[in-house]
Amino acid sequence: MAKLDADLPSRDEFERLIKTCSRRAPTGQRNAALLAVAWRCGLRASELVALRPKDIDLAEGRLTVQHGKNDRRRIVGIDAGTAALVERWLVARRKLNVPAAAPLFCTLHGGQVDTSYLRHLCKRLARKAGIERRVHPHAARHRFAVDLVQEGANLLTVRDLLGHSSAATTSIYLSRLGASDAVEFARRRDWTPTT
Numbered sequence: 001m002a003k004l005d006a007d008l009p010s011r012d013e014f015e016r017l018i019k020t021c022s023r024r025a026p027t028g029q030r031n032a033a034l035l036a037v038a039w040r041c042g043l044r045a046s047e048l049v050a051l052r053p054k055d056i057d058l059a060e061g062r063l064t065v066q067h068g069k070n071d072r073r074r075i076v077g078i079d080a081g082t083a084a085l086v087e088r089w090l091v092a093r094r095k096l097n098v099p100a101a102a103p104l105f106c107t108l109h110g111g112q113v114d115t116s117y118l119r120h121l122c123k124r125l126a127r128k129a130g131i132e133r134r135v136h137p138h139a140a141r142h143r144f145a146v147d148l149v150q151e152g153a154n155l156l157t158v159r160d161l162l163g164h165s166s167a168a169t170t171s172i173y174l175s176r177l178g179a180s181d182a183v184e185f186a187r188r189r190d191w192t193p194t195t
Contacts, residue, residue, distance in 0.1 A: 007133065007134070008139060008142055008143055008146065009126075009131065009133060009135050009139050009143060010143075011143065011147060013126075013129070013131050013133075013135070014035070014039045014140065014143060016129040016130075016131065017035055017122070017125045017126065017129055017131070017135065018032050018035050018036055018039075018085070019129075020125045020128050020129045021035070021125065026089075026092040026093075026095075026096060026108060027108065029085075029088050029089045029092045030089050030092070030093070030105055030106075031121060031125075032085050032088075032089070033082075033085040033086045033088065033089035033105070034048060034089075034105045034113075034118070034121075035121075035122075035125075035140070036081070036082040036085045036086070037051075037063070037078070037082060037086065037105075038118075038137055038140035038141070039140040039143055039144055040078070040079055040081070040082040040144065041063060041076045041077075041078060041082065041144070042076065042140075042141050042144035042145065042148075042161055042162050043065065043076070043141070044068070044069065044137075044138070044141060045115040045118050045119075045137040045138065046115060047065045047067075047068055048105060048118065048137070049103060049105060049112060049113050049114065049115055049118070050066070050067060050103065051063065051065075051103060051104040051105065052066075052101070052103060052104055053090070053100065053104050055104065056078070056086065056104060058078070058083045058086060058087055061077055061078050061079070061080070061083060062075050062076065062077050062078060063075070063076055063078055064076075065163065068163040069163060072163055074160070074161075074163045076161055077161075089105075093106070096108055096109075096110075098110035115137070118137040119136055119137060122135045122136050122137055122139075123135065123136075141162070144161075144162075145158050145162060145170065148161065155167050155170060155171065158170050
């Protein structure tokens with residue numbers, strides 16, 4: 001059974017997480033780009049840490065997940081705001097002189113970032129941003145799916161962007177949307193009690 005939308009961090013909370021990252025330190029620039037790609041592109045944690053610089057084309061506004069779940073390849077669009085954060089990280093990354101073959105979101109020495117780092121990063125930044133609900137990398141993927149539908153995407157588009165083989169799996173992600181829509185509908189109902 002899916003958790004209610006109330007458990008899912010809001011768009012505002014994801015923006016706060018990203019703003020909490022240092023703009024000056026290379027790790028802050030990397031972390032801001034990493035979180036933005038997780039949220040705005042809907043990637044799994046394992047897909048994020050596996051990205052290589054060759055997998056991203058900022059001029060075309062897209063990234064390629066070479067080995068998604070079940071080794072499926074997919075292409076995902078990148079919005080201009082996310083691309084700007086990635087470009088900022090790429091500039092910092094070049095200054096660090098990390099090997100060209102290093103992962104896109106690498107350590108300061110070009111090493112692989114572990115998915116456990118992402119979990120700890122989300123928790124630490126949420127605390128720093130004053131977000132009380134649980135924030136984890138997979139929540140960014142769920143938020144991505146809900147945001148897409150709220151912005152007008154249909155189920156098949158969301159399915160393809162998430163890399164699901166079945167629309168049934170995608171509908172589980174979107175069950176969160178139904179909960180928030182139902183709450184919003186009930187909240188807007190008008191009734192004045194007679195006394």
